[in-house]
Amino acid sequence: MSLISNAFAETASTSSPMSNLTSFLPLALMFVVLYFVMIRPQMKRQKEHRNMLAAITKGDEVITSGGILGRVVKVGENFVNVEITENVEINVQKSAITALLPKGTIKAL
Template identity: 65%
Template sequence: MFISNAYAQGITGGGTESSLMTFLPLLLMFAVLYFIMIRPQMKRQKEHRNMLAAMAKGDEVITGGGLVGKVSKVGEAYVGVEIAEGVEITVQKASVTTILPKGTIKSL
């Protein structure tokens, strides 16, 4: 009555081209995602790993919790950080976020 019949469209010669065109937006979105999000994050992780490998005794650091101090001991997984005269804490090496320039901390 009010609804007309729907018929499937016949297949024409451009079958492979149409399947490529259906995946093209998906491929473009993945490429944009890679260059906007994944690649910069991998670069930051590599820089952080290199910074932790180069950390040495006497470096001034900021931890993930916001503590500022001088490195007194460096181990495989943990770092001793002197936050005040005679006060030393042990933190995970990965929690060190920044190595400060020498002379930034003057009160220690």
């Protein structure tokens, strides 16, 4: 005596390719949404940051990731000297620079 009816056992054992596709569809849809909501904007921000760092020149006013405001005095390949007040310079990594400010933002230097 079987606990599963013949009709139920028959439908469970024969799966069509279409049912496999429909079970995979929600997973694919979630990946597409994740890509457009999280991954793509992050890649765009990284590209903008790389372009900003490549465009830094002497005299630019910047903000570092630590919140230090200053004017770029010297630009190297990996490091930048930033003047934070008169005759006080600090050496920071280029990647630590988070934003370029419009010229004339810093008046006290």
